[in-house]
Amino acid sequence: MAQLDVENLTLVFGGLAALSGVSIAVEKGELVSIIGPNGAGKTSLLNCISGFYHPTEGVIRFEGHDLTRASPHTATRYGIARAFQNIELFSGLTVLENLLLARHTHLRYGLFAAAVFYGRALSEEVEARAYVEEIIDFMELEPYRKRLVGSLPYGVRKRVEVARALTLGPKLLLLDEPMAGMTLEEKEDMVRFILDIRAERGTTIVLIEHDLGVVMDISDRVYVLDFGQVIAEGTPEVVAKNPRVLEAYVGGTA
Amino acid sequence: MRNPWMQTGNYRTSYRQDTTIFATYSEQLSLIVLLLSLLFLPMFLSRPQMFVVDLILVYALAVVGLNITTGYAGLISIGHAAFVGVGAYTAALLAPALPFWLTVPLGGLAAAIAGGIVGIPSLRIKHLYLAIATLAFQLIFEWGVGHSTLLQQGGAIAMPRVVFAGYKVGYKNHYYFWYYVTLVVLIVLAFAFRNLLRTKYGRALVAVRDNDRAADAMGMHPGLTKIFAFALGAFYAGVAGGLYAYLSRAVVIEDYMLNVSIELLAMSIVGGLGSMVGSFLGPAFLVLLDLNMEDFANWLKALGMSLPGVDIASAMRPLTFGLVIVLFLVFEPRGLANWWRLVRNYFKNWPFKY
Numbered sequence: 259m260a261q262l263d264v265e266n267l268t269l270v271f272g273g274l275a276a277l278s279g280v281s282i283a284v285e286k287g288e289l290v291s292i293i294g295p296n297g298a299g300k301t302s303l304l305n306c307i308s309g310f311y312h313p314t315e316g317v318i319r320f321e322g323h324d325l326t327r328a329s330p331h332t333a334t335r336y337g338i339a340r341a342f343q344n345i346e347l348f349s350g351l352t353v354l355e356n357l358l359l360a361r362h363t364h365l366r367y368g369l370f371a372a373a374v375f376y377g378r379a380l381s382e383e384v385e386a387r388a389y390v391e392e393i394i395d396f397m398e399l400e401p402y403r404k405r406l407v408g409s410l411p412y413g414v415r416k417r418v419e420v421a422r423a424l425t426l427g428p429k430l431l432l433l434d435e436p437m438a439g440m441t442l443e444e445k446e447d448m449v450r451f452i453l454d455i456r457a458e459r460g461t462t463i464v465l466i467e468h469d470l471g472v473v474m475d476i477s478d479r480v481y482v483l484d485f486g487q488v489i490a491e492g493t494p495e496v497v498a499k500n501p502r503v504l505e506a507y508v509g510g511t512a
Numbered sequence: 513m514r515n516p517w518m519q520t521g522n523y524r525t526s527y528r529q530d531t532t533i534f535a536t537y538s539e540q541l542s543l544i545v546l547l548l549s550l551l552f553l554p555m556f557l558s559r560p561q562m563f564v565v566d567l568i569l570v571y572a573l574a575v576v577g578l579n580i581t582t583g584y585a586g587l588i589s590i591g592h593a594a595f596v597g598v599g600a601y602t603a604a605l606l607a608p609a610l611p612f613w614l615t616v617p618l619g620g621l622a623a624a625i626a627g628g629i630v631g632i633p634s635l636r637i638k639h640l641y642l643a644i645a646t647l648a649f650q651l652i653f654e655w656g657v658g659h660s661t662l663l664q665q666g667g668a669i670a671m672p673r674v675v676f677a678g679y680k681v682g683y684k685n686h687y688y689f690w691y692y693v694t695l696v697v698l699i700v701l702a703f704a705f706r707n708l709l710r711t712k713y714g715r716a717l718v719a720v721r722d723n724d725r726a727a728d729a730m731g732m733h734p735g736l737t738k739i740f741a742f743a744l745g746a747f748y749a750g751v752a753g754g755l756y757a758y759l760s761r762a763v764v765i766e767d768y769m770l771n772v773s774i775e776l777l778a779m780s781i782v783g784g785l786g787s788m789v790g791s792f793l794g795p796a797f798l799v800l801l802d803l804n805m806e807d808f809a810n811w812l813k814a815l816g817m818s819l820p821g822v823d824i825a826s827a828m829r830p831l832t833f834g835l836v837i838v839l840f841l842v843f844e845p846r847g848l849a850n851w852w853r854l855v856r857n858y859f860k861n862w863p864f865k866y
């Protein structure tokens with residue numbers, strides 16, 4: 259069985275189906291992309307997997323657990339992390355604090371230890387900080403460590419968003435347009451980060467991206483969504499030749 | 513070579529060091545100086561002055577609690593005085609049977625439970641609706657006390673004088689004794705919260721204030737975190753209530769009504785929401801303002817500027833409180849704590865200008 263198994267998912271908003279009968283399966287360690295025109299339902303699908311929306315019909319299974327009705331914190335605790343399309347950082351906090359927050363579930367000390375800040379609280383906090391510093395180093399965020407997130411440029415905030423999801427220590431990383439609105443150089447950096455995450459940590463990645471060049475370059479498999487339905491699926495080469503995809507892309511958006 | 517006394521920034525070299533609160537020597541020194549002067553303060557004050565200082569400390573403790581709920585976790589509470597009241601009444605009921613060092617923490621515990629219950633709606637509702645829930649609790653509390661014969665229907669319940677280390681605290685020492693008790697409790701609880709702030713518990717409070725969707729995605733339960741914020745803030749309020757009961761030697765409902773909740777909010781706003789220093793500056797400022805208002809009213813009266821049948825002091829009080837809140841919200845929303853920060857930074861970087 260695949261690590262992530264989404265079966266026959268339907269999500270209806272007041273009569274309008276954002277998703278209808280979507281099934282996807284992602285194997286451990288795979289990099290799978292989801293593409294499709296605006297409003298196709300890509301973000302909605304991630305929202306279901308990460309617990310922000312609950313589907314009207316269908317089943318979501320992750321490593322054998324049924325997460326169909328799970329809340330976001332439950333999904334997170336099972337090892338699913340999410341970088342949001344519309345940045346959802348704690349803008350009043352520093353980069354460091356944002357990332358430390360992502361270690362929340364890994365910290366086990368009790369309230370009393372925390373109040374005296376001694377023993378387990380101290381050692382676990384130092385450990386969490388070391389972990390966070392590793393990610394900061396990895397995502398090349400050193401210059402921004404103590405800057406308030408709200409004061410950072412867009413491209414950097416996007417990078418913090420991904421860094422924070424990574425700090426959760428996930429088994430499955432959901433990236434919703436992590437390169438949207440970035441300069442070419444920032445995009446190249448992000449592609450490098452994504453490939454490194456997979457290579458160094460073996461994290462399964464589901465990527466939503468509009469830049470077809472990038473998608474075809476780095477994905478193992480691609481799902482194409484249009485009007486809430488999967489219209490094509492397969493390796494980049496196969497998908498690129500699919501007439502329905504060409505129609506949805508060329509006919510639909512151009 | 514670096515002179516640690518003249519450090520203008522931080523040059524910490526380990527993650528462990530980076531978690532310390534008072535890092536530079538001058539910060540540590542000013543803390544010690546502050547603690548020593550608080551220790552010897554009573555030697556220079558008269559009995560009535562002592563009472564004022566006691567009052568400020570008790571309010572400061574309650575405001576630290578309000579700051580936890582409203583300042584850090586961003587949950588507006590219009591019922592904080594009721595939590596103080598729960599602590600006070602609990603202490604009053606238990607005082608005949610138990611020593612104060614048990615009744616006061618138990619008062620805090622009772623208030624924390626009440627806070628947790630009041631926080632339950634935060635599982636479903638947010639923002640203003642939640643504030644209304646705290647207001648409802650305030651009104652239920654007042655109504656409940658007013659209808660309870662056990663609580664004298666809100667009339668005065670006398671607090672016994674306490675015995676400490678075999679020594680009965682009498683009239684002469686009353687304010688001095690409670691000064692030290694409150695000071696110790698305040699320091700311990702303030703440090704405890706300062707510690708919490710650099711752990712997952714404190715970060716979670718700020719996280720649900722800033723963005724509770726993202727907090728959810730970080731694996732924390734936003735609703736439970738808010739309940740925790742209410743319970744923790746109420747615990748501080750309850751302890752303050754217990755201390756206040758002993759300090760004022762009686763528990764009456766007037767001390768825990770809606771207007772007191774508003775005053776506590778005013779104190780935290782004037783001090784600076786979400787600031788530890790502000791939790792002390794706010795109460796000090798407003799308690800002293802309140803005192804001077806009486807003098808000012810008497811002075812107006814002496815000038816013959818009083819209206820028949822109107823008590824100027826009590827008429828001016830809500831007026832001035834309202835005015836002060838509005839002025840701070842408009843001109844210094846970060847409160848007195850911001851002035852404190854500016855002064856401190858000036859001295860920290862002195863003699864450099866920036």
Ligand SMILES: Nc1ncnc2c1ncn2[C@@H]1O[C@H](COP(=O)(O)OP(=O)(O)OP(=O)(O)O)[C@@H](O)[C@H]1O
Nearest residue numbers: 271275276294295296297298299300301302303343
């Ligand atoms: N909370 C919601 N309430 C009502 N409709 C919604 C909601 N969320 C999404 N939709 C609708 O569902 C459809 C799919 O939206 P979704 O955000 O999933 O698209 P997308 O593929 O991510 O598009 P984009 O590429 O623009 O990000 C849209 O028609 C959108 O209006």
Ligand SMILES: [Mg+2]
Nearest residue numbers: 300301302343
């Ligand atoms: Mg989207």
